[in-house]
Amino acid sequence: MGFGSFIKNQFYSTDLISAQEPVGANQPPTRRQIYVNRLNKGVNLGGMFVLEKWIAPHMFPEGEDNGKTAEFDAIQAALKKFSGDANKVREMWETHWSTWISDDDWAWLASVGVTSVRLPIGYWNVDACSFIGSTDFDGLDQIYHNSWDFIQKYVLEKAIAHNIGVLIDVHAVPGGANSADHSGISTAQGALWESNKCQVKTLRVLQYLAEAVKAYENVVGIQVLNEAPFADDWETQRSFYLKALHVVREINTEIPVIISDGWDLPSWIDWVKKCDSDAGTPVGLILDEHVYRTFSDKDRNTAPRQLIDEIEKALPNSCAQDVDVQVGEFSCVMDGHSWELNNSGTSREDLVHEFGNRQCALFNQKAAAYYFWTYKFRYGSGGEWGFREMQEKGCLSTGFASNKFPSDRAPDDNYYAEQYHHAAQQAIGNHTNYWNSQDGNRDWQHWRFEDGFRVGWLDAQEFDKFNHSEIGRRAAWKAARTDQHAAEKGGSDLLWVFGQAFDQGVASFLEARNRAFN
Structure with missing residues (x-):
C-alpha cells in the first residue's frame, strides 16, 4: 500500500497551469469576480467543523482532558458516552453544525461590513467521507456522512443570502500539516510531508472541492492547508503545492488557491513570483500569513507599546511585490508576560483598542483579505480572541463598522462624473509636468497614464456598486489590466505608467467616495 501511494503521488503533475484572468478585457467585473477579488474583510468560523476544546468545550467530556483537545478525541468520548451508538453521536454533531451560527449571526456579520468568512474544515467533512479510509477517522462515516451537506446549507447558502463570501480552508489534512490539535488529532506530527498516502488523499480532497465550489459564486478561494511548518528545505512543500495547484487548475481555473507561507513570507513571495514567471501569466496563488504577537519568545518578552509600534512591519505591500497576501488569522491578543512589561502609562483597554485598529488599517492597505480569529465561543465572548466583543468595543473599527455608508448620503452618478473629471485632470497634469521636467525630449506616452487612471477609477466604481x-x-x-492594456495598445518599457496610473485611479475613487459619506 505504501509503495502504491508512492507511485500514485509521482504521477501527479507539477506542471503549471495559468489561472483565468480575474476580469475580461474591456469588461466590468461580474458578481463572482467581485466576490473573489474584493478586499475580503472577515472572521474565522473556528470550532464549527474542526473542533477545538477551548472554543467548543461542550463537545468534549468534562474534567481533565489529558491533552485530548481535538476533533477525534471528542468523537471517541461521545461514542463512549453513547455506548457506541453512532447515530446519537451524528445527531449531536449535526445539532452543533446547524446551530453554531444563527440567522441573527449572519445578519449581524453583514451589518458590520464582514464580506467573507474563513471556514476551517477537515478532510472528513468532504464528499460523504470519501477520503477517510486508512486514516484516524476511518469507520466514522456514519457520523460525518452528511457534513458536506451541512456546510452547503448552513454556511455557503446562508452566507450568499447576506452577500458574504466563504473561503474554504482545509484546516485539517490527512496526517496533519503540523503537530497542532487543529489537525483533527491530538497526536498529529505533521505526517503529511513524509507520507505519500496522506498527500494523495489531500490532493483528492482538493480535486473534489475544485469541482464542488463551481456551484457557488461566493466561494472566494480554496486554502490547501493551514499553517505549514517552517522548513529550511522547501523541496517537499513546493512539490506538493505545485501538485495541489495543478489538480485544482485542471478542474477550475477561476478559483484562487491559497497556500501557507510557512512562517517565511519573503521566501514564498519569491517562489510565487517565479511560478508566475515560469507559467508566463499568473497562476492564481495567494499566500496566507498569520499575524499573531503572542506565541514567540520574542513577542512574549516585548512590551505592548513596542508590539503595537512594530505592527506595520508585519506585511509587505503585496501589490508592490506583485504577489497577493492574505492574513488568514489575527487577533487582539498579547501574552500575559507582555502585559507585565507594560509601563507605558496607558491602560490595557486603550492599548488593545489601538492594537486592533492599527492592524486593520495596515491590512486595508497591504493585504488581499484578512480574517480575525475567531467569531464565536461556546461560553463567554472570547475576550481579545473574540471578534464580536472586539468589534463592539471599537477595537476593529478601521476594518469593521456598522452603517459606514448611510444610504441618505449615497452620491449619484453626476457626483462621481464631476469628481472623476477633476481628479483625472489634476493627476494627469501632475504626472505630465513631472516627467516632462525630467526629460522634455522623450515621448513619455502620457496617454498610457490617462488609460490607467480611467480603468482604475471605473473598476473601483464597479466594485463599489x-x-x-x-x-x-x-x-x-x-x-x-496591464496585460490587457499591452495587448490592445502595444507593449513598451513604459507599461509601468499604466500601472502607476491605475493605482492612482483606484485611490482617487475611494477618496471621492469617502468624502461623500463622511
Whole structure:
C-alpha cells in the first residue's frame, strides 16, 4: 500500500497551469469576480467543523482532558458516552453544525461590513467521507456522512443570502500539516510531508472541492492547508503545492488557491513570483500569513507599546511585490508576560483598542483579505480572541463598522462624473509636468497614464456598486489590466505608467467616495 501511494503521488503533475484572468478585457467585473477579488474583510468560523476544546468545550467530556483537545478525541468520548451508538453521536454533531451560527449571526456579520468568512474544515467533512479510509477517522462515516451537506446549507447558502463570501480552508489534512490539535488529532506530527498516502488523499480532497465550489459564486478561494511548518528545505512543500495547484487548475481555473507561507513570507513571495514567471501569466496563488504577537519568545518578552509600534512591519505591500497576501488569522491578543512589561502609562483597554485598529488599517492597505480569529465561543465572548466583543468595543473599527455608508448620503452618478473629471485632470497634469521636467525630449506616452487612471477609477466604481466593495487582490487585478492594456495598445518599457496610473485611479475613487459619506 505504501509503495502504491508512492507511485500514485509521482504521477501527479507539477506542471503549471495559468489561472483565468480575474476580469475580461474591456469588461466590468461580474458578481463572482467581485466576490473573489474584493478586499475580503472577515472572521474565522473556528470550532464549527474542526473542533477545538477551548472554543467548543461542550463537545468534549468534562474534567481533565489529558491533552485530548481535538476533533477525534471528542468523537471517541461521545461514542463512549453513547455506548457506541453512532447515530446519537451524528445527531449531536449535526445539532452543533446547524446551530453554531444563527440567522441573527449572519445578519449581524453583514451589518458590520464582514464580506467573507474563513471556514476551517477537515478532510472528513468532504464528499460523504470519501477520503477517510486508512486514516484516524476511518469507520466514522456514519457520523460525518452528511457534513458536506451541512456546510452547503448552513454556511455557503446562508452566507450568499447576506452577500458574504466563504473561503474554504482545509484546516485539517490527512496526517496533519503540523503537530497542532487543529489537525483533527491530538497526536498529529505533521505526517503529511513524509507520507505519500496522506498527500494523495489531500490532493483528492482538493480535486473534489475544485469541482464542488463551481456551484457557488461566493466561494472566494480554496486554502490547501493551514499553517505549514517552517522548513529550511522547501523541496517537499513546493512539490506538493505545485501538485495541489495543478489538480485544482485542471478542474477550475477561476478559483484562487491559497497556500501557507510557512512562517517565511519573503521566501514564498519569491517562489510565487517565479511560478508566475515560469507559467508566463499568473497562476492564481495567494499566500496566507498569520499575524499573531503572542506565541514567540520574542513577542512574549516585548512590551505592548513596542508590539503595537512594530505592527506595520508585519506585511509587505503585496501589490508592490506583485504577489497577493492574505492574513488568514489575527487577533487582539498579547501574552500575559507582555502585559507585565507594560509601563507605558496607558491602560490595557486603550492599548488593545489601538492594537486592533492599527492592524486593520495596515491590512486595508497591504493585504488581499484578512480574517480575525475567531467569531464565536461556546461560553463567554472570547475576550481579545473574540471578534464580536472586539468589534463592539471599537477595537476593529478601521476594518469593521456598522452603517459606514448611510444610504441618505449615497452620491449619484453626476457626483462621481464631476469628481472623476477633476481628479483625472489634476493627476494627469501632475504626472505630465513631472516627467516632462525630467526629460522634455522623450515621448513619455502620457496617454498610457490617462488609460490607467480611467480603468482604475471605473473598476473601483464597479466594485463599489456591490455593497461598497473594494479591490483586494490588487496584484492580480492590476497585472490583468496591464496585460490587457499591452495587448490592445502595444507593449513598451513604459507599461509601468499604466500601472502607476491605475493605482492612482483606484485611490482617487475611494477618496471621492469617502468624502461623500463622511
